Amino acid sequence: MKKIAFLFIALLTFVVKGIAQDRLKSLTEERQVLYSKFKESESQSSGIFGNRTKDDMQSSIEALKEIMAKDNEILDELNNLSEKSKSDFTEQYNDLIQQNNELREKNRELSELSERHKGWSKENHTILESVEEEKTFTLSISVVVAFLLIVYVIKFYTLKSKYNELKKQQRLE
Numbered sequence: 001m002k003k004i005a006f007l008f009i010a011l012l013t014f015v016v017k018g019i020a021q022d023r024l025k026s027l028t029e030e031r032q033v034l035y036s037k038f039k040e041s042e043s044q045s046s047g048i049f050g051n052r053t054k055d056d057m058q059s060s061i062e063a064l065k066e067i068m069a070k071d072n073e074i075l076d077e078l079n080n081l082s083e084k085s086k087s088d089f090t091e092q093y094n095d096l097i098q099q100n101n102e103l104r105e106k107n108r109e110l111s112e113l114s115e116r117h118k119g120w121s122k123e124n125h126t127i128l129e130s131v132e133e134e135k136t137f138t139l140s141i142s143v144v145v146a147f148l149l150i151v152y153v154i155k156f157y158t159l160k161s162k163y164n165e166l167k168k169q170q171r172l173e
Helices: 002-043 054-172
Strands: none
Touching: 002 054
16 A cells, blocks of 8 residues: 555656756746747847937836746746755655664564474474473373283283182182
8 A cells, every 4th residue: 555655646646757857948938938939129229320229228127027027937847846856755765764773673573483483393392392201201101001001911821721720629628
């Protein structure tokens, strides 16, 4: 979502810059027309003996005033363009700082999760070792009990057979 917003802002910046640059180009062309008008008024000499009259000079002054007004418009447009550029740069810079902070936070969270995972892994390893020890102990006890049971059964039948023999002998006597 942030990437889309960033791309939208960048696109909007290019469009606005394009419009501002077109406006600046238009103003510059208008100034060139005014300058041509001034040059033409400077070359006029309608007075006696080819001298310039007050009207000729007044038309040159008017042309210069128009040029100055156009220059002021151009300077205003340049200032606006400069301010917009600074504003766009500041906005992009702030967005990058925000993204950097978010990435740092995610990196910190990832480190914490990694540390927790290491702890859980050690805990699981310890549990598995104790389960294995308990299993080995239980198996050992089972083997000893089974061995004792086998010995008991063998001894029981051996003694029973001797007892039966003794009884037979006592009956026979």
